Amino acid sequence: MSTAIENKKLKSNNKLVSTSLLLGGVLIAVMMIFGILMLLAQGGVIDVSDAAFYQFLTIHGTGMVGAAALAAAGVMWYFLNRYVELSKKIFIWFLGLVLIGVVLVVIGVFSFKYASAWTFLYPLPAISANAWGVTGALLYLFGMLILGTGFLLLYIDTGRAIIKKYGSLGKGLGWDVLSGKKKVSDAPPKAVVASTMVTIVNTTALIAGAAVLIMNIINVINPSFTFDPMLAKNLTYAFGHIFANAIIYMGVIVVYELLPKYANRPWAVSKLFLVAWTMSTAFTLVIYTHHMLMDFAMPKWMLIMGQALSYANGLPVLVVTAYGALMVVYKSGIKWDMASGLAFLSMFGWTVGVVPAVVDATIVVNHVMHNTKWVPGHFHMYMGLGAVVMLFSFTYYLAKIDSNVKESKLDKIAFWCYAIAMFAISAQFLVSGALSTPRRWAIHYPGWMTPAVFGAIAGVFLVIATTIFIIHFVRYLKNRGTVGSGLNEQKPA
């Protein structure tokens, strides 16, 4: 195939991927505003009705996870498409379905007052004490179902493409290399390994999610059909926890692809790397049980497994990735810009963000902490300083290789502003948690208010920084295709 055609194809792919990132980025910024409003309300600065607070909570959670997953899927698709043949048509379907899902969710939450948080924990959708009606619940649940269907389509396609090129998902994870049938130098690229992992865990999550969503829909339509709430909770978290977790495993591909290129050093796949990803695949599927450490009705072995494996879950991949990243960068004379800087920051955020999670996954601590703001502290750090930073790293990377838009001083200021503000927000949550401030409460006692106000102020800076990131990306979109950098990528033959 000639390079000209190949380039043209890449260009139109860039447009698609950009759509998912722009949509994701803007949604993330808007959701941050809802976050600020909630913190202001908890801090006693503004007056928000309780009903509105829980609507904000619902949209903030759903929106953040959905938007980050959407953008991260774009990143994964972009890089995976370099190694295997993905279908463009299906990516368009994916975008369309996600958009329809988002619209339904927004209507359900704001027009019909649906507010059961993004976990839609059974039987809350049906039993709302008249806070919302059947319509709101159905709009939300169907919206999530359509959104999930979009993602399922995408992962079926990635799975299919990986199997076509590498033979099986096991080989996509490099098991034939581990078993010695293949040389390490022939191992699948890191982007493929990560995509295989995400395909496996997210397909599982989405199937569990579909079952529990339809179950809730049945219960909303006909409340005399009841289900076992414990099993419902298990399935709900098997869906929610895995799906939210997978965001970072999609986003991390940008780190793998970008740092070696910037440092001009190879980052080879090692056996240890493959083992780590296989372990994380297995652990991610089972550790959601750490959400249930307080449910005494759960079988004890599951809880102990949840605790033990929680320690082990993120660590393998985190360690090989963080260590690998350091080795690639160390004394390489890497040129720091926004993309590489953000990629490096994300590694920092991911590493630091795991610490409070490990603390929380300890049963003794969990009993005291899980319903405090400690937990939001953990996932804001992990997602805000880790996953989301990876996404913005990618937007700067794309702008650099596919346009002549230059980074300005403002972008650098935004970088530090984002890092410090996000750190402050996470710290504020952790401090609140340590003060035993409960999470998901619309109203706070005066003693709990100060960190919330502090967080809200930091949030304003965060929104400003994010807006600057997005403006840069929009400038790229306007100047797309005016290649100014020598880093432009070719699809490997």
Added chain:
Amino acid sequence: MNKNLRNVILICFSIVLSFFLFYFGTNGFQAFTAESARINRLMEEKPIFPDVTLEDSKERVYPFSEFKGKYAMLTFIYTSCTDVCPQLEMNLAEVYNQVPKELLGEEIVFLSVSFDPERDNPTTLEKYQYFFNSDGETWRMARINNQEELDSLLDEFGVIVIPDGEGGFTHNSAFYFVGRDGELLEVMDYKKTEAAADKVIDTLLNDMEG
């Protein structure tokens, strides 16, 4: 015809077809089980309570027409039942307690009909009554001895009773609200006692005013 256009039209057609299948198959997304469909049909048909002969816990024998001119609140039970009947009767007691005392026996009677006449003799019924504070007068428990009469009643009111072969029965449960002339007014969800009580009291008060 253009191939793509034809495909799109056919897809839309099949979606519409599927929609109608479900729409009509569930009475407009109302009835997903045969039970709810049965209740919908019953409420449309409004069958009349057949004139069966009852034998109550005080060994009195009388036809159902004895209650003519009064409303009646009915359940169908058997006393050896270990799962749903006690709950059904407990809930009926909740409704019973909410009806103003002066109306009980005058404007409305409560009646639990046993479909297991062999075992549920007056003595057993008397004992069973005690568990729910039923007085045997304003809330009576009775069996129907004539199998033909029993079957006709169960059939008319759509009560399905299947012996499980081990002395028990599987059966559907609901509150049956019957009018002054023995016509079935409404079949109510026995789990929603508040709604049932409201409905009964409203009907009684409205009727007395009107």
Added chain:
Amino acid sequence: MKKPLVIGSLILLILIIPPIRIYMESIMIIHMLIQLPLLIVVGWFIGEFLMDKAPRVFELLNDNGIPGIIVFVAITMFWMLPRTLDEALTFPLYELFKFISLPLVGILLVDSWRKIKVFGRVFIFLNYLSMFGLMGWLYLDSPIQICNNYLLAQQKILGWGFIFITALMVMYVLQYVFTDHSAEEDISE
């Protein structure tokens, strides 16, 4: 190529014979998980025959396989509603519709399955996987008797039947994705 037609009609005839039909319908799990699927199998065989005889019709009405698969999903879901199983026993019209609609979707399935390719098949398969799991859960967990014509105990057996099928489907998926397919050529979208 009359063989599929003969096999299909033969199964259909056996299913229609009153004592067999009544026996099958008297046990919930046989009704739902044997009689209904067999009716689809009947359609599958007849479909093979028809596709051979009148390929034009299928080309015209079900060119890309999607209309056919939509109707297939709708009708199979319809027969998974607790109500329909009950009504088929009570109303002859429902019973008649059962014996017509299910072979019909079998015919549609055999045609569509070829046309929707690997991607569509996987999507449909995964959807049924979660749907069967949910049905199992529904029948096992429901505190109320869902079907008026069947005992609670039968309902539970059916629930386990669904769970069993779901487990088989999960195992099939696992062996499919973890065994080697590099030799195969038809895994295009």
